Amino acid sequence: MHTDTRRTNWWATAFVAVCALTVLVPIYLAVVVALKTPDQLAGSGFELPTQVRWENFAEAWERASFPRALTNTLLITVGALVLTLLTNSMVSWAIARNLHRRFFKGVYFYLLAALFVPFPIIMLPLVKETAILGLDNQVGLIVLYTVFGLSLNVFVYTAYIRSIPVELEEAARVDGASTWRVFWQVIFPLLAPMNATVGILTCVWAWNDFILPLVVLSDPAARTIPLAQYIFQGQFNTDYTVAFASYLMAMAPLLLVYVVAQRWVISGVVRGSVK
């Protein structure tokens, strides 16, 4: 690594510190409001709580049907994650190793072209279709995240797979391994860095997505966290402390994962965008 011989730039440090504070302001606000009693809300909301009211969380847990929403979001995110990693990597490998064949090249550009198709055009017909197929539920969302993810993921995986020497696969083939075995035993483990990248992107997307659950899900029992927050927004009305407790609980899981695995998450996302 290049050792930095420059002197500390205090102007840049100050600038960065001020901007970082701006990033933290809404999160600070969410925390302090969630901890207050309603009568402490007379001010701007930024004041520290004089008396902490933990019941806000218990109340939000009940009123926003949190256990249900959390289960749904977890189920959908984990389902989409596992299915995406297993299938999208395999599709990408088959494409990457056969790009000189017309069929695979066609598939590659077909999937890639979809990146330019904005969601509003498929939104209305898709809802009819998922309803007809009985996929207006959690399973449907898992399928949709996996299928829609293909466009970007194939692009990301393919670039990486082409840097893996084919000789590795050929050695396994000489030993008599089938094409399927070559993938699962030789290639899939080698894809670990890209699996991490695709995994992070899929998790963040599936966990936070609002519009797809909003239009696809028909049964209230299938609601995800963002959708539940949207529906119960009207109910909270002026009960800001309870509402904020529920926002905090909705943001907490991914935020905790991020704080723990911060470097790993950032490098994963960078790897996916700067190929």
Added chain:
Amino acid sequence: MTTTTHAPVPPAAVATPASRRSARSRLRRPYYWMVLPAVVLFALFHTLPVLVGVFFSFTDYAGYGAWDFVGVRNYVSLFGDDRVLGAYGFSFGFALVATVLTNVISLAIALALNSRIVARNTFRGIFFMPYVLAILIVGYVFQYLFSNSLPKLLPNVPVIGENILSNPDWAWVAIVVLAVWQASAFAIIIYLAGLQTIPPELYEAASLDGASPWRQFTRITFPLISAFFTINMVLSLKNFLQVFDHVVALTNGGPGTSTESITLLIYRGGFTGGEFAYQTANAVIFVIVITVVSLLQLRFLQRREADF
């Protein structure tokens, strides 16, 4: 180079051309089985809805009941519809301002992060944090900030002092603030990755030659990260044009329809307004607009890249 050059045929065995060919195709066949289901599902859930949408855009389908072909009537009506034009006006104005601000601010922060500063990794971690948060939920926090906190903190500032969100002329600015706050996370990281590809020796040589920091930026830094600039500009504009969650959380399109984005209009009209066919026609136009804008932007920016 293909994977079939080393078919598992023992070298000693006398392989006829026919048997070798079948061995090869046996090895190749799994590749098709790996790809085919994905292509079928993708066509079913992505391409088919697009085609169905285009088809219904030439009908008067309300989303239920009977329908008839109406030719291009939906398309003609779109151009005279004030609500549609208003949505385009808002989305484009918002997207343009948000794109410029996101990129200017992100580039400035990335440059500062890339210089020698204290606690760089901690700061980098903070800046990326909004990326993992749901826009809708952060949006609700911002909504409180704009409607309750700021009017109490700055009661004498004109627009902000009296809830910017209920001001039809300025509510869009609040949406820009949320959008820039959230989108900068990703843009900063991309710019930082770009800046780290520039060899430090270039700057050493430039400062020996007496080049000012501004000159170093315009002659070395910016040309060398122009590819990253292109990615960020194209992605931000495309995403901002489709703005939805931000608007739902902050203003729900109001006051009136002053902050109604195109996506929100398509959603509302299509699902609850009985305008299924009409709004699919709107979506078809929207797709064309976004594609044209993205391609023009890409062409323009890449030509600029080549000029350096």
